[in-house]
Amino acid sequence: MNNLNRFLESTLLRATMTASEVELLIREAIEEQFVGVCVPPFWLKKVRRELGEESIQLVTVIGFPFGYSDTATKVFETKKAIRQGADELDLVWSQTAYHSDMNWPKIELAQIAKICHEEERILKVIIETANLNEQQLTEACLICEDAGADFVKTSTGYASAGAKVEDIKLMRETLSSSVGIKASGGIKTLDFALELIKAGADRIGTSSAKAIMDAWRKG
Template structure:
């Protein structure tokens, strides 16, 4: 039986998030032995200070939620996040450039991967599957893998649809073994989480981490 806590990134990226919410997020992660918490860049420094010497990983987002910032902006955001204490960076793919069939997304991911890896950090790339066809999901996964991403992530949670089992299965079928999958977006129950893990996800991004852990 899998220990679901090891898969969970307990997340709060709501526009109305407060310092009290950050504290609650961390407390819930500690109480349930959850792998990590995901917070907006503004709150990384506080979250890192509050985490202290615990083993909880600190994740934040880059280029969120649409991904079409200039690469220099994403790079500056990533540098600041790492400086503030982030362990892992979830960067949104430039879907606009991707759909325009430009080479830039691959170049950008490679640059961001180099930046992260030089600091021993993890880079995940959010491809936002809700906006992609099956062939585009395959292409986006190949670009991420070739450019050096550590994980490919399904969704920001802001699109019309989140993680789907069939999309995770498709991603797993084309990604090499060393590239993980993070399923996120609309995952509310233990049953949903387990279906996505069985499909190939190694991480689950959710705002209901404690409830999922309690129902396993």
């Protein structure tokens, strides 16, 4: 693989993150030409300004980290993030509605997918795989695809577990080839990142993107 950097989305979503950490994230992303950087909405305008014309996707999160917000709030967050320069929106779906056997997650996702696509933005839906059994994971993927999601993403990083190879394999078997998979949560090493890519992940969201690239260059 000669383009590992184009799988890596460098992520910084800690409660205590500082401006200097954000600046380092941007510098490393430009140096390594990562496919994207993922930051909280608070930092969107700064990162958009600093990235300039770089071919790096600016990613942010909506309804993070539990997806509890109502649809109107998520719609507002989405529209504001787009105005502030986000290229891709990582939306935490309504876990509470899904686990209550409501049809609401699909309705909500379809509404937000429409907004994103009208603005030529990418919607990635975080389904929090740690909270799903195999049957639920398959169902969740199909709901996301039917609603118009561009990617299905494993984790926020705030659940009991993050990305797993077996989950990625099941997701790839379930989703059509037109829907991407973003593996995230607990991805710290090169070997694990490569396992996930081999299993079917199109993106790797990680706070260890630079360390992974350094390990890859060392062979």
